[in-house]
Amino acid sequence: MENQIPQKSWFARNWGWVVPLGGCLTIIVLFFVFLGSVIFGVSELMTGSDPYKEALAKVKQDEYVIEILGEPIETDGIMQGELSFKNSTGKADISIPIKGPEGKAKVYVVGTKQNDRWEYTEMYVIIAKTDEQIDLLGYEND
Template sequence: MNNEQIKEKSWWKRNWKWLLPTLFFIFILGLGLMTITGNGKNINDLTQAYSDNSLFENAFEKAKTNQRVIAILGVIEPIDKLAILEGNTKYSNNNNSVDLTVRIIGNKGKGKLDVSAVRNGATWEYRKINVRIKQTQEEIHILKTKL
């Protein structure tokens, strides 16, 4: 009598022939949808903002020293990379103008930092820096220049 057990192939070995082409198709379909809907541009803008630390860091420094912002939000935590990815970024004028929104969190509350800037050489000149407070629906103007 033979008592050997029959070994079954692993799930991966049995299904790789259809799984890999399906995953590839889904990836290509996703890229196509992003291109058609214009979300590919948004991803490019987010990537560019993510890599340009000086753009949001300088605006953040100005906002976190504003007395009204400190009074409402308290001590503001540094902006993390995830906050940039969660925010909205729109470049225009051959990537020389940008409007972005990023969340900020203080020990007393939350808000959004809105920035509008124009590139001048290697530096950014800020046209507008606002902080919108979530709880009170208040907008604090940190910087606003005439265009």
Template sequence: MNQEQEYVSGLGKNSVVPPEIKGWNWGAFFLNWIWGIGNSTYIALLMFVPLVNIVMFFMLGAKGNEWAWKNRTWRDIEHFKQTQKKWRNAGLIVFFVVFPLFFILIGNMLKGAAFDQSMVAISQNSEVIEVVGEPIEAGYFVMGSIQTSGTDGEASLQYSISGPKGDADVYVQAYKEMEAWVLYNVIVHWPELDKKIQVVTPVE
């Protein structure tokens, strides 16, 4: 009997884990619960539990190989390694390609009328121009949310701006009334200078 045959998979706690498969599993780290279902490691579903999921990212990365070996039957060590390599590659694609595209798509969706109006207000503010310089350009990514209900709605946005003199963060609140967006609150913030400019002030 060769050494590889001594290692037994798929028997839970009774499995014998080969030393060479121990180590970090990037597929489990990046794809977590999806990887868990594919590898019969259902503890990965704890990713849906708030706060616990933060710990599970690292637990899956560190213990994923051992858990997968114990929870699923593998033909041999090479079969296991090849399968986990495919999971790793899929995880890298999702992390470096799919996620960025997703955030770009969301950012473009948020660049609507409220965003455009805030940029006009900022570009015409003399205090902002003095600190950032001209022309003022918006960063590529926009974070936040837009909620609409019929002709009304609410937007909460955050993005960055830059100019010849420096960069700053922008926070925007706007309301939609009868199909028209109205800026409610626009703040330009320089964290390193601890300086804020109220471009649009909320009306009491």
């Protein structure tokens, strides 16, 4: 009868490179999951802010902007700028890319929050094709 030497399992033969590689891949995957959740959380915080919501509401009500961009008007990318809140005060200086069937534009919003109330010093749309600036505040600042 022949003596058979039991062969080691695949893992027993390869553990020296499988364990470090598996550990590194796990760390990389966890990093990207964490990074994605941070970006998603910040994005949700910014798009849920009053300046963002109020600017988009004004854009969708402005007949001249609708005439130029068409309907429906929707966001077209990631908001940029600075948005900060602390208790009942805050500051916004943001730009929001928007688009409609007829073209693209950016909405710019600058304002401050005092006693839980936002006051906007600037809120306007710049049309991409013509660089035309359309004031969304109208007579509110007068």
